[in-house]
Amino acid sequence: QVQLVESGGGLVQAGASLTLTCVASGRTFSTYSMAWFRQAPGKEREFVALIGYRGLTRNYADSVRGRFTISRDNAKNTVSLQMNSLKPEDTAIYYCARNSRQFFIGASSSLYDCWGQGTQVTVSS
Secondary structure (H helix, E strand, O other): OOOEEEEOOEEEEOOOOEEEEEEEOOOOHHHOOEEEEEEOOOOOOEEEEEEOOOOOOEEEOOOOEOOEEEEEEOOOOEEEEEEOOOOHHHOEEEEEEEEOOOOOOOOOHHHEEEEOOOEEEEEEO
16 A cells, blocks of 8 residues: 655745655555645645656646646655745645556546645745
8 A cells, every 4th residue: 555645844934945745655656647736724625736657747737837846756756846936825735646547647636546644834924
C-alpha cells in the first residue's frame, strides 16, 4: 500500500515562498504521475499542479502558473511544490496525490486514488 506524506507547510506573509515536499513509499513511484491539490475552508478541493511520471509533462492551474513549480525526484520518491509570491488566496490545506493508473496524466481529482494527509499553508496579508 502506497503512503504519501507531505511536509513544508506553515504560516507566511504575502509575497513569501514555501516549498512543499511529498514522500511516497513503494517501489513503483516512477511510473505514476503525481499532483498537488488544495482545499480552502468552505471550498471544494481544487487542482494546483501535476507532473508526469518522467517529469517531462507539467501542468498548472491558471491561478498559480508562473508562481508555483512542481518537480519530482524518482530516485528519492519525492515530489515537490515550490511556491513563490504567495498570496492570501493561496491559503489552504495542500494535498499530494498519486494517479490511479500508471503512465496516465490528468488534472481531475477523480483520477487520483492515493492521497496524503495534507499540510496547511496560511498566507497572511
